[in-house]
Amino acid sequence: MTSGRRSPRADTLDLAAVRQARQRGLSARLTLVGSFVLVLFLLGLWLRPWLETAVGQDEGPGPGPGESVQPGMRWIPAGEFTMGTDDNRSLPNERPAHRVRVNAFWIDEHLVTNAEFAVFAETTGYATTAERAPVWEEIQKQLPPGTPKPPDEFLVPGSLVFTPPPGPVPLDDLSAWWRWQPGANWRHPEGPASSIEGREAHPVVQVSWHDAAAYAEWIGKRLPTEAEWEYAARGGLDQQRYPWGSEAHPRGRHLANTFQGHFPDHQTAEDGFAGTSPVHAFPPNGYALYDMAGNVWQWTGDFYSATEFAARASQGLCDNPTGPTKTYEPTDPYAVQRVIKGGSFLCHPAYCESYRPSARRGTAPDTSSSHVGFRLALGPR
Numbered sequence: 001m002t003s004g005r006r007s008p009r010a011d012t013l014d015l016a017a018v019r020q021a022r023q024r025g026l027s028a029r030l031t032l033v034g035s036f037v038l039v040l041f042l043l044g045l046w047l048r049p050w051l052e053t054a055v056g057q058d059e060g061p062g063p064g065p066g067e068s069v070q071p072g073m074r075w076i077p078a079g080e081f082t083m084g085t086d087d088n089r090s091l092p093n094e095r096p097a098h099r100v101r102v103n104a105f106w107i108d109e110h111l112v113t114n115a116e117f118a119v120f121a122e123t124t125g126y127a128t129t130a131e132r133a134p135v136w137e138e139i140q141k142q143l144p145p146g147t148p149k150p151p152d153e154f155l156v157p158g159s160l161v162f163t164p165p166p167g168p169v170p171l172d173d174l175s176a177w178w179r180w181q182p183g184a185n186w187r188h189p190e191g192p193a194s195s196i197e198g199r200e201a202h203p204v205v206q207v208s209w210h211d212a213a214a215y216a217e218w219i220g221k222r223l224p225t226e227a228e229w230e231y232a233a234r235g236g237l238d239q240q241r242y243p244w245g246s247e248a249h250p251r252g253r254h255l256a257n258t259f260q261g262h263f264p265d266h267q268t269a270e271d272g273f274a275g276t277s278p279v280h281a282f283p284p285n286g287y288a289l290y291d292m293a294g295n296v297w298q299w300t301g302d303f304y305s306a307t308e309f310a311a312r313a314s315q316g317l318c319d320n321p322t323g324p325t326k327t328y329e330p331t332d333p334y335a336v337q338r339v340i341k342g343g344s345f346l347c348h349p350a351y352c353e354s355y356r357p358s359a360r361r362g363t364a365p366d367t368s369s370s371h372v373g374f375r376l377a378l379g380p381r
């Protein structure tokens with residue numbers, strides 16, 4: 001992974017020019033000045049995490065909310081907010097509302113796109129989870145003891161693909177609209193016959209948490225915490241049901257790529273998209289961030305616990321939480337899961353309406369599907 005990692009700041013040091021100057025016999029003083037500049041540069045890199053923390057703590061003269069310093073990223077100032085919700089139109093894992101403080105950080109203004117992920121894959125030769133054959137011994141760790149090994153024909157590279165059923169189905173059985181598709185991966189999101197041609201500006205999908213973490217390591221960023229993600233998604237609004245306010249469709253407008261029609265069998269795509277959409281297709285939120293609702297779910301760095309918010313509510317103000325140390329999902333005691341946020345083009349009010357900022361779901365880190373992607377953050381956790 002490290003062989004192809006970029007070092008953009010090192011590129012700005014014209015070390016070759018310095019060497020040539022030496023060879024031309026310029027004075028030792030010039031070399032001394034150059035060394036001093038290099039030392040200052042390296043000192044700046046070393047101090048940067050501390051400086052970022054310091055700026056975040058006093059919110060000092062840094063960028064304003066949503067302003068850009070890092071290319072393609074937005075500055076989110078430190079602050080307190082109400083995380084989760086007490087609204088009874090929510091799922092139990094979103095409750096109760098509780099107070100959280102987050103440090104300042106940068107976050108990508110849009111989801112990582114197919115074009116961006118292609119640069120990573122081509123530079124490093126990285127093969128995503130879906131492009132590798134599943135390892136039964138790894139899957140087995142997340143299943144109850146004694147679970148029989150599936151037939152070998154199922155242990156082939158592939159991923160989960162949304163497939164609408166021919167008619168209405170009970171909404172308590174995900175297998176009615178998800179299928180395991182051999183050959184599905186980020187290059188072929190719906191299977192071998194599909195491609196991302198024409199979808200370069202759409203979010204990359206069919207990426208596992210491990211894939212997102214590998215991309216983050218390569219580019220020198222990290223996944224946001226769940227608290228950072230929700231704080232950013234709210235865009236400066238307090239306790240609103242949606243990133244843009246309290247109404248689902250103000251003045252009749254669709255402000256996110258979600259599911260219209262009868263879920264999951266009949267989609268009308270009144271918002272213009274039956275699947276993913278380009279990352280700038282819908283208006284940004286108050287922090288100038290796109291797709292903080294709908295389009296695709298987004299990986300965060302936190303482990304998932306169904307009772308995390310209940311545990312926090314008794315702790316008073318939670319200071320920059322980074323999630324529990326392990327997964328807790330009472331319905332699946334062997335699960336290892338990370339939090340995903342934001343909902344997707346498949347979210348519908350009749351099912352989960354998970355494009356609300358408080359909505360959250362646990363997903364196995366080695367799972368990928370056609371409606372989960374990611375964006376990244378920068379700054380100390």
Ligand SMILES: [Ca+2]
Binds near residue numbers: 269271272273275345
């Ligand atoms: Ca849609």
